[in-house]
Amino acid sequence: MDRRHYLMAAGGVVSATFSGVVTAEEHDEDNTPYETELQFGDHQLVVDHGGVSPTAYAVVEVENVGTVASGEVSVTAGWLDEAESRVGDDRARLPSLRPDETWLAHVRSxxxxxxxxxxxxxxxxxxxxxxxxxxxxVAESDYRVEDEQLIGRIKNTRDEDLERLEAxxxxxxxxxxxxxxxxxxxxDLPAGRDWTFEIWLPRLPEVVEDTPNYEVPEPTDHDVLLDSRTHRIADSS
Incomplete structure (x- = not known):
């Protein structure tokens, strides 16, 4: 499985780009390789007061400045206390990131x-x-904001069963x-059969105070992609 590791320093200092460029096995008419290249943008620590108790989030922009969509993207925050000692780790994942797309990753502590x-x-x-x-x-899909859930129906019109499918x-x-x-x-999705999927989405901050450069995110649209590959980033946490 091809994947690229990248690092960012603590203390509000981040590297400008991911470490290196990962080149896909594709080329354009001039034999120039298509590339997946992810780059960091703004980042900050915010505290959400909208739940039962306050919750900290690491908010990090990740942009695909390449020409090929990525596979799964995983961002892990290592939390530091006042003495710069590590007090825990948490992770946010995204299934894929298209070229020119930016992901405002919210890693919940x-x-x-x-x-x-x-x-x-x-x-x-x-x-x-x-x-x-x-x-x-995808025959139909619906994003239910109040349930933090995306549901829908997949239609298999093939004449053969499908070993694995991911929404x-x-x-x-x-x-x-x-x-x-x-x-x-x-x-094992049978030929000619439908599949109803349910995707649980991560909770986003609702009430953030004293953070002038941060706006509480408001989802307005959704998209559903299908993938029959088996590649996944291993969870080592």
Whole structure:
């Protein structure tokens, strides 16, 4: 499985790009390789007061400045206390990121915000992009904001069974920024049969105070991609 590791330093200092460029096995008419290249943008620590108790989030922009969609992207925040000691780790995932798309990653902390002074981030991404099999499509889908859930129906019009299929859902704000995503999968989907998927999406901040450069995200749109590959980034946390 092709993937690239990248690093960001703590203390509000981030590298300008992911470490290196991962080149897909594709070329254009001039034999110039298509590339998946992810780059970091703004980042900050915010505290959400909209839940039962305050919750800290590491908010990090990730942009695909390449020419090929990525596979799964994983961002892990390492939480630091006032003494710069590590007090925990949490992760956010996105199924894929298209060229020119930006993901506003929200890594939610399981530690209380009173323990967290800063964060450092590591991550990785797959170079293989989603591949939808012929004869399979999304018949309908609906994003239920109040349930933080994306549901829909997949139609298999093939004459043969499908060994594995994954539905990849993403939600967007009005500017087209990706706010989050998730997946659901089905094995051994019979020929001519439908499959109803349910994708649970990560909770986003609702009430953020004293952070002038941060706007509470408001999902307004969604998208569903299909993927029949089996590649996944291993969860080592």
């Amino acid at each position: 399981r530690s209380g915000p009173e323990e967290i002074e800063d964060f450092e981030v590591t991550g990785e991404y797959e170079t293989g992009h989603p591949r939808s099999p012929h004869g399979v499509g 990849q859902g993403k939600i967007y704000d009005a500017d087209g920024t990706v706010l989050g995503g998730g997946t659901d999968s089905e094995r």
